[in-house]
Amino acid sequence: MDLPVVWFLLIALLWTGYLVLEGFDFGVGMLLPVLDRDRDGRHDDRRRRLLINSIGPVWDGNEVWLIVAGGATFAAFPEWYATLFSGFYLPLLLILVALILRGVAFEWRGKVDDPRWRARADAAIIIGSYVPALLWGVAFANIVRGVAIDENKQFTGTLFDLLNPYALLGGLTTVTLFALHGAVFLALKTAGEVREDAGRLAERLAVPTLVVAGAFAVWTQLAHGKAWTWIPVAVAALSLVAVVGATRRRFEGRAFALTTVTIVAAVVLIFGALFPNVMPSTTDPAFSLTIDNASSTPYTLKVMTWVAVGLTPFVLLYQGWTYWVFRKRLTVEAIGPNAGLKPVVRQR
Amino acid sequence: MDALDLARLQFGVTTVYHFLFVPLTIGLAPLVAIMQTIWHRTGDERWFRMTKFFGKLLLINFAIGVVTGLVQEFQFGMNWSEYSRFVGDVFGAPLAIEGLAAFFVESTFLGLWIFGWDRLPRVIHLACIWAVAAATWASAYFILAANSFMQHPVGVRFNPETGRAELESIWALLTNNTTLAAFPHTVFGSLLVGGTFVAGIATWWMVRKAQKGDETEARTWRTAVHLGLAAVLIAGVGVAVSGDWQARLMFQQQPMKMAAAEALCETEAGPGFSVFAIGDLENRCDVKQITIPGVTAWMATGDPGATLEGVRELQDQYTAKYGPGDYVPILPITYWSFRLMIGFGALSAALAVAGLWLTRKGRLPKQEWLAKLALLAIPAPFLANTFGWIFTEMGRQPWVVVPNPTGVDGVWLLTADGVSGNPAWMVALSLVTFTVVYGALAVVWFKLMRRYAAQGLPDEKPADPLGDDEDAPLAFAY
Numbered sequence: 001m002d003l004p005v006v007w008f009l010l011i012a013l014l015w016t017g018y019l020v021l022e023g024f025d026f027g028v029g030m031l032l033p034v035l036d037r038d039r040d041g042r043h044d045d046r047r048r049r050l051l052i053n054s055i056g057p058v059w060d061g062n063e064v065w066l067i068v069a070g071g072a073t074f075a076a077f078p079e080w081y082a083t084l085f086s087g088f089y090l091p092l093l094l095i096l097v098a099l100i101l102r103g104v105a106f107e108w109r110g111k112v113d114d115p116r117w118r119a120r121a122d123a124a125i126i127i128g129s130y131v132p133a134l135l136w137g138v139a140f141a142n143i144v145r146g147v148a149i150d151e152n153k154q155f156t157g158t159l160f161d162l163l164n165p166y167a168l169l170g171g172l173t174t175v176t177l178f179a180l181h182g183a184v185f186l187a188l189k190t191a192g193e194v195r196e197d198a199g200r201l202a203e204r205l206a207v208p209t210l211v212v213a214g215a216f217a218v219w220t221q222l223a224h225g226k227a228w229t230w231i232p233v234a235v236a237a238l239s240l241v242a243v244v245g246a247t248r249r250r251f252e253g254r255a256f257a258l259t260t261v262t263i264v265a266a267v268v269l270i271f272g273a274l275f276p277n278v279m280p281s282t283t284d285p286a287f288s289l290t291i292d293n294a295s296s297t298p299y300t301l302k303v304m305t306w307v308a309v310g311l312t313p314f315v316l317l318y319q320g321w322t323y324w325v326f327r328k329r330l331t332v333e334a335i336g337p338n339a340g341l342k343p344v345v346r347q348r
Numbered sequence: 349m350d351a352l353d354l355a356r357l358q359f360g361v362t363t364v365y366h367f368l369f370v371p372l373t374i375g376l377a378p379l380v381a382i383m384q385t386i387w388h389r390t391g392d393e394r395w396f397r398m399t400k401f402f403g404k405l406l407l408i409n410f411a412i413g414v415v416t417g418l419v420q421e422f423q424f425g426m427n428w429s430e431y432s433r434f435v436g437d438v439f440g441a442p443l444a445i446e447g448l449a450a451f452f453v454e455s456t457f458l459g460l461w462i463f464g465w466d467r468l469p470r471v472i473h474l475a476c477i478w479a480v481a482a483a484t485w486a487s488a489y490f491i492l493a494a495n496s497f498m499q500h501p502v503g504v505r506f507n508p509e510t511g512r513a514e515l516e517s518i519w520a521l522l523t524n525n526t527t528l529a530a531f532p533h534t535v536f537g538s539l540l541v542g543g544t545f546v547a548g549i550a551t552w553w554m555v556r557k558a559q560k561g562d563e564t565e566a567r568t569w570r571t572a573v574h575l576g577l578a579a580v581l582i583a584g585v586g587v588a589v590s591g592d593w594q595a596r597l598m599f600q601q602q603p604m605k606m607a608a609a610e611a612l613c614e615t616e617a618g619p620g621f622s623v624f625a626i627g628d629l630e631n632r633c634d635v636k637q638i639t640i641p642g643v644t645a646w647m648a649t650g651d652p653g654a655t656l657e658g659v660r661e662l663q664d665q666y667t668a669k670y671g672p673g674d675y676v677p678i679l680p681i682t683y684w685s686f687r688l689m690i691g692f693g694a695l696s697a698a699l700a701v702a703g704l705w706l707t708r709k710g711r712l713p714k715q716e717w718l719a720k721l722a723l724l725a726i727p728a729p730f731l732a733n734t735f736g737w738i739f740t741e742m743g744r745q746p747w748v749v750v751p752n753p754t755g756v757d758g759v760w761l762l763t764a765d766g767v768s769g770n771p772a773w774m775v776a777l778s779l780v781t782f783t784v785v786y787g788a789l790a791v792v793w794f795k796l797m798r799r800y801a802a803q804g805l806p807d808e809k810p811a812d813p814l815g816d817d818e819d820a821p822l823a824f825a826y
Contacts, residue, residue, distance in 0.1 A: 061455045064447060067417070073440075100789075344799075
């Protein structure tokens with residue numbers, strides 16, 4: 001196979017890994033203020049800690065998929081990386097700030113035993129999960145839709161061009177899909193009341209997600225699809241329909257497998273619709289970035305192929321092992337007292 | 349300020365900031381791994397408590413290093429897209445390899461280490477922290493390979509058809525002698541940070557405990573003091589040796605940078621090392637200096653009588669070759685950052701020698717000033733690292749990729765030609781955002797570190813790992 005094609009597929013694979021894995025931990029973050037409520041409707045810090053700990057050992061490893069996807073795009077398609085990152089400047093700035101605050105909030109939240117400290121960390125986690133979940137959808141929708149690119153491969157649009165109805169629907173799709181994916185993950189990963197509540201929430205989220213994601217998939221297919229991309233559209237739709245059934249009957253493992261299939265199908269649809277472009281130009285199709293005019297040299301691609309083929313299996317192996325080690329369901333009862341330092345009491 | 353200045357300022361701010369946390373991670377991770385190893389081998393619970401104590405500080409620090417690293421990768425595309433287009437074929441590879449080979453290992457095994465305390469078999473749990481430490485070093489290697497390409501491009505050629513630099517040999521790129529010298533220098537420099545950090549905090553506690561007459565605890569801390577000081581001494585020697593090698597290479601590869609470091613204006617036979625200069629460095633040669641004869645010539649070539657080219661002559665050579673322009677870095681910055689780097693590094697090592705002397709033959713010093721000085725010493729190696737990077741990056745200007753005088757021809761790029769076409773307000777917004785966010789995080793980071801350091805060793809006893817099949821709850825680390 002042609003090397004740029006191989007790398008187009010590998011980049012799609014890296015994004016799949018990222019969106020599937022960080023998708024559920026974005027979902028957990030977004031659902032924090034909903035699923036932390038006990039049966040009396042009060043926010044319960046022990047439940048909140050349970051939710052955060054459910055992704056504790058893995059969120060950082062999940063985020064590395066983004067770093068590698070970014071680095072691989074830089075190495076394999078420098079022109080794509082340059083145009084995309086300089087063009088989508090403000091959304092990426094927002095994503096970075098969100099990911100920064102969210103990451104330190106995870107690590108620092110439990111370090112001080114003070115409700116105000118925790119409230120700030122939780123705000124960072126919740127907002128820091130919503131913002132990237134929304135903006136990745138907006139970004140990918142814009143990539144498929146095409147943006148203004150001139151003959152020098154420069155983005156000439158504005159921020160407001162990126163906020164078109166189709167892209168906003170894309171953002172809404174990732175938000176709902178990740179929320180569902182997160183709820184399904186929590187139903188699979190916890191025990192007791194949180195498991196029941198997550199299961200119920202997943203059931204409630206399934207139909208709206210089906211509607212939103214279905215609309216986005218069909219719009220994508222009709223506006224940008226190829227004949228064969230009806231297949232991922234159908235797979236995504238059918239798996240979401242099956243998720244509705246699975247969440248009703250509380251088939252937790254199956255539901256998680258199905259939301260995973262949905263995300264994979266969505267990435268296949270996006271990249272399938274894109275191919276062989278990587279960033280179509282709405283200014284003039286001749287200015288579009290393609291896998292050929294945006295790629296690195298065959299030598300670099302060959303080197304990178306060896307590196308990726310040699311290392312990715314190990315990554316999958318030890319990341320899979322992490323999930324195996326921490327496979328047990330978590331319960332609120334097992335949560336110990338808060339180990340953080342007591343807040344400083346100011347002396348007058 | 350235009351977009352170029354703002355983008356440069358942002359790169360400086362975010363990189364210096366990122367590299368406050370990174371050397372502490374690179375330097376502290378192996379020390380924590382050593383502590384845990386000693387506990388594992390000897391069963392001495394004092395080392396368990398130390399592992400827990402310094403491990404917690406490592407984690408507080410690690411979080412911020414990771415998330416600021418993301419900015420580093422993204423801003424090449426966001427602010428330096430023309431640079432990215434020009435070098436992507438070459439420069440992207442080590443970045444991508446770093447992610448795949450090192451960063452995945454680092455973050456995955458750190459998660460296992462944090463959450464695996466009571467879950468994993470002890471030896472596997474120990475292997476996790478070693479995997480993290482090794483990965484931070486591997487990560488440093490690939491990032492330095494990328495950076496060294498900007499200092500000394502090898503393994504590449506210029507393709508006039510595409511107008512960009514293209515990779516010819518990945519092996520040449522990864523074994524760039526600039527990288528081979530920069531790697532030990534950076535890792536030892538980080539160990540200087542990690543060692544001083546451990547020794548500084550442990551000395552403070554040792555003195556406190558000795559003052560209170562708690563000799564058992566004071567002795568426990570004393571072992572940590574010695575581990576830290578040993579690391580500093582090894583690092584001090586390593587930094588000096590590798591730095592000497594680097595300087596020698598730099599005189600060949602970037603003569604302008606070294607001439608600027610020495611404020612060597614005129615070509616001179618057997619130039620001395622300038623210790624101090626007063627006067628107007630910006631106007632180049634109008635300065636009075638105190639110099640040690642022959643040292644700079646010896647540093648550069650091994651011969652104290654060698655002739656070295658000065659800034660003026662090099663400027664003329666560059667103008668002749670690359671067209672009219674100013675090819676001289678900002679002299680006061682290169683001159684002083686170079687000296688401050690050496691000064692703060694040497695200060696760290698000297699304090700370590702003093703520390704060993706004061707604790708010789710089982711002594712437990714009780715002097716209050718020592719406790720204070722130990723804490724004051726902690727920033728010194730951080731500053732050495734910071735000034736080292738300011739020197740190496742500012743000394744590279746006005747180039748983003750410096751032309752290689754000894755090899756590859758045609759691969760070079762001026763910093764001004766590497767910037768994205770985005771409007772200045774956008775870059776300014778980004779700069780202000782990062783500065784504010786980073787500033788706030790630094791305050792919180794410092795407070796957390798200080799309060800956790802003030803907690804002292806935990807009274808915890810090691811728990812038996814629960815094993816894989818037992819129906820026991822998982823540890824909640826967050």
